Amino acid sequence: MSMILSASVVRVRDGLPLSASTDYGQSTGMQECRKYFKMLSKKLSQLPDRCTLKTGQYNINFISSLGVSYMMLCTENYPSVLAFCFLDELQKEFITTYNMMKTNTAIRPYCFIEFDNFIQRTKQRYNNTRSLSTKMNLADMQTEIKLRPPYQIAVSELGSANGFAHLPVGEYKGTGKISAAPHQRLEPVTLPGIVSFVLSLLCGALNLIRGFHAIESLLQNEGEDFSYVIAFFLGTAACLYQCYLFVYYTGWRNAKSFLTFGLICLCNMYLYELRNLWQLFFHVTVGAFSTLQIRLRQPQGKSPDYNV
Numbered sequence: 001m002s003m004i005l006s007a008s009v010v011r012v013r014d015g016l017p018l019s020a021s022t023d024y025g026q027s028t029g030m031q032e033c034r035k036y037f038k039m040l041s042k043k044l045s046q047l048p049d050r051c052t053l054k055t056g057q058y059n060i061n062f063i064s065s066l067g068v069s070y071m072m073l074c075t076e077n078y079p080s081v082l083a084f085c086f087l088d089e090l091q092k093e094f095i096t097t098y099n100m101m102k103t104n105t106a107i108r109p110y111c112f113i114e115f116d117n118f119i120q121r122t123k124q125r126y127n128n129t130r131s132l133s134t135k136m137n138l139a140d141m142q143t144e145i146k147l148r149p150p151y152q153i154a155v156s157e158l159g160s161a162n163g164f165a166h167l168p169v170g171e172y173k174g175t176g177k178i179s180a181a182p183h184q185r186l187e188p189v190t191l192p193g194i195v196s197f198v199l200s201l202l203c204g205a206l207n208l209i210r211g212f213h214a215i216e217s218l219l220q221n222e223g224e225d226f227s228y229v230i231a232f233f234l235g236t237a238a239c240l241y242q243c244y245l246f247v248y249y250t251g252w253r254n255a256k257s258f259l260t261f262g263l264i265c266l267c268n269m270y271l272y273e274l275r276n277l278w279q280l281f282f283h284v285t286v287g288a289f290s291t292l293q294i295r296l297r298q299p300q301g302k303s304p305d306y307n308v
Helices: 028-041 080-097 100-104 113-127 135-147 191-220 227-247 253-270 277-296
Strands: 004-011 017-021 050-055 058-065 068-075 151-153
Touching: 004 028, 004 080, 004 113, 017 113, 028 050, 028 058, 028 068, 058 080, 068 080, 080 113, 080 135, 191 227, 191 277, 227 253, 227 277, 253 277
Parallel strands: 050 151
Antiparallel strands: 004 017, 004 068, 050 058, 058 068
């Protein structure tokens, strides 16, 4: 009998389960699927926004959008179009019910467990295909899947229980290549993110002004140390690059943000003779705050199409 067996809502950046409706059996195949669910949830940020994993008698399908992934397990003969329509309904309801801030700041698993009621009702509807009244949705989804089929994850691409082998994220079945990382959109800007951006610009401007003053002092007094000028301008460049990393997605973005913060710390350590403790504390704190906001602002998946 073709049917949906379970569904989960998972945060993309760290695989934190937000809600789930589970009807796992005790068979070996079902236990394997449970393991695959956990493994996939840890690598969602490295995968395209629509994927399928075929595991013999069962299929795992998922879609990701706005930092949240919607996963489901169904039997192998369950229609792919119905599976992705089901996930699309979960996505729309979850986005409508919960705001992004609440989702991003969740710290404990299954904190949206009340969403399970909607998952259960929707699952029952989709398991009774004869009474399913979504013909228009099905037609649109079928067209979309033909134009942009889900990425097929092979079981061989999964590593041991500890994690994954390398997944070719750059390739997307049916569409050639996914758009390069620099063109990937980030999650919407939050108020703390705006504050960090403005403070980083302010620190950059302060470093720039002090750098020009250091040049003037150098021209007037030949004994002045030119290395202070370099430190001020490096600090300016580091602050501006933090702003860039916050606004745009690049490869190794988190690593670059930590290296940039390290450069800010080094510059301020070198300039300790020219700044008091409060000034040093302000610049380092702003650098740390901006690094945190860069880390929290993750790439988003494909935005939902509410006309489907």
